[in-house]
Amino acid sequence: MMDELREKCPWDRKQTIQTLRPLTIEETYELADAITEEDWKGIKEELGDMMLHIVFYAKIASEKKYFTLDEVMNGICEKLIVRHPHIYGDVKVDNEEEVKLNWEKIKLKEGKKSVLGGVPPSLPAMVKAIRIQEKAKQVGFEWEKKEDVWQKVEEEIGELKEAIVLDEKDKIEEEFGDVLFSIINYARFFHLDAEGVLEKTNRKFIHRFQQMEILATNSGKSLSDMNLEEMDHLWNDVKKQTLNQ
Secondary structure (H helix, E strand, O other): OOHHHHHHHHHHHHOOOHHHHHHHHHHHHHHHHHOOOOOHHHHHHHHHHHHHHHHHHHHHHHHHOOOOOOHHHHHHHHHHHHHOOHHOOOOOOHHHHHHHHOOOOOOOOOOOOOOOHHHHOOOOHHHHHHHHHHHOOOOOOOOOOOHHHHHHHHHHHHHHHHHHHOHHHHHHHHHHHHHHHHHHHHHHHHOOOHHHHHHHHHHHHHHHHHHHHHHHHHHHOOOHHHHHHHHHHHHHHHHHHHOOO
């Protein structure tokens, strides 16, 4: 079908890897949204869209004599075999942490100069922080107990407060970043996906705020006509309704 589309459809024929790139990013986020909602019908549909993009990139590459779809599939199979010596070799592991540790060691043997080298620069900052922390953990750069991590969080908050008192803008920015990074690290110790957790909170806020707008409209007002105390009262009403559902 892709061969036919590239030959007969003006839009498909015109596409390049650069024009597809933003569309692929959009499809990735649509898949992420479906996963967050546990919308299996949506996940199925979005996986199909992602598969289409993979086939599309491979088709363009084959036209330029770079590689084929078969080579892509064989390449990932070969990589999985090499990086799973506990399945396809004689390496013994006791748990998933040892699997991850072996994975990073193998990547370094393959020529990676840094454990952090595989973290894409273009990742969203929070996702990047999670990946950095996970990879650092694989070489033992990790707190032993969650209590130690929380102590670090409190330490960073203290440094942020100190910077605020001194009104040092650059320092405030730096310390605020350190607080966020340490909070994300703390979330990992509870096996929480900080990005996913924040997205759920975003959606909860959007829902409650929109309910506030509805209540305000029903009373003949808009939120912009209300003071903070009135809006806070609406917020608490919406929160109670949500908790009782």
